[in-house]
Amino acid sequence: MLSNIRIILVQTFHPGNIGATARAMKTMGLTRLVLVNPRAFPDAEATRLAAGASDVLDNAQVVSSLEEAVSGCVQVVGASARLRSMPLPHFDEPDDMAQSVMDNAQHQPVALVFGRERSGLTNAEIRCCTHQVSIPANPDYGILNLSQAVQILAYELHRHWRRRTDSGFVYQTPSEAIPPTREQFGHFQVHLSQVMQRSGFLTQPHARTEEQLQALFARAEPSRKELSLLRGWLSALDAHLPQQSDS
The missing domain is CATH 1.10.8.590 (Helicase, Ruva Protein; domain 3)
Structure with missing residues (x-):
């Protein structure tokens, strides 16, 4: 299941965030990193902040468009701090997102998409997704670093995967x-x-x-x-x- 999950970063500006994301992914058993038009990659700062997750960086795929990054995926969840004027189905809680993603990841590729550090995902990029998810945070200061957002959602995915593995439960999608x-x-x-x-x-x-x-x-x-x-x-x-x- 975990190998069917892609973490996609769109136009990441700071290469250190790519390295920190790789570290966040590896701690939760995720290995599929896809980068859409990163400003600088490969980069020494990315390798330094990966802190032992250089294998995730080495195997990262670099593509020129989000459409290419999500090719073949049956579910694409865009991480967004706010709803757009025409929202897609929205997960208010990362826990609900993780359950749905793990159901689909048992059989087909799925993806979590994270936007630019400052401006997030555009409306056009949101339309490439099937769902949105937000991370509940302090309404007076809800700003998360890119790799922190990846870490939170990756943890929820790993938690659901661990529960299923320990219980032997396998959901068979009709x-x-x-x-x-x-x-x-x-x-x-x-x-x-x-x-x-x-x-x-x-x-x-x-x-x-x-x-x-x-x-x-x-x-x-x-x-x-x-x-x-x-x-x-x-x-x-x-x-x-x-x-x-x-x-």
Whole structure:
């Protein structure tokens, strides 16, 4: 289960935070570190603060986009200090997040995404996620260092993994309830957009309609089977629409 969990850092500015994150991960049995456009990596400061977790750094994957980082994942949880105008399903407690992530990590890759030190994740990056999680903190001073946030959420994951290992409990996700990958959900969103545009439902005065409907389906958390049914429904609708001319 733990090997199916990716920790993703987006555009980390201070290389020391990458090293401290690697240390936080290794103490909790996590090894899959993915870096999206880090400012400096590899870096001596990252190695110094890894403090014995250099193997996590050595095996870290560096990619150019968040979409690439979450490829193949069935659940992507964005760590965010605040809700956005169109929130995804949100875990108010890290404990609830860990339970859900560990259920999915038994069978498929999952990811936890952490944003920039100062500004966090953008709205576009949040839309690459399936869920959000916040860490309850002092409302007068809720600022956490990047590696501290990783440590807290990694601890919750390890705690749930340890409980399951000690008890021998293994949750078997029914085949009809397996969530789609981000690529599969992305294909659905493109299909939905195309049908809305061709049907005339999506017009310029309602520019946010597409975004709102995509958020609605994201909150519904359809399984792969349900997403396939929705794709079939869209195809049936599309077949009754006037065909567009190539000229």
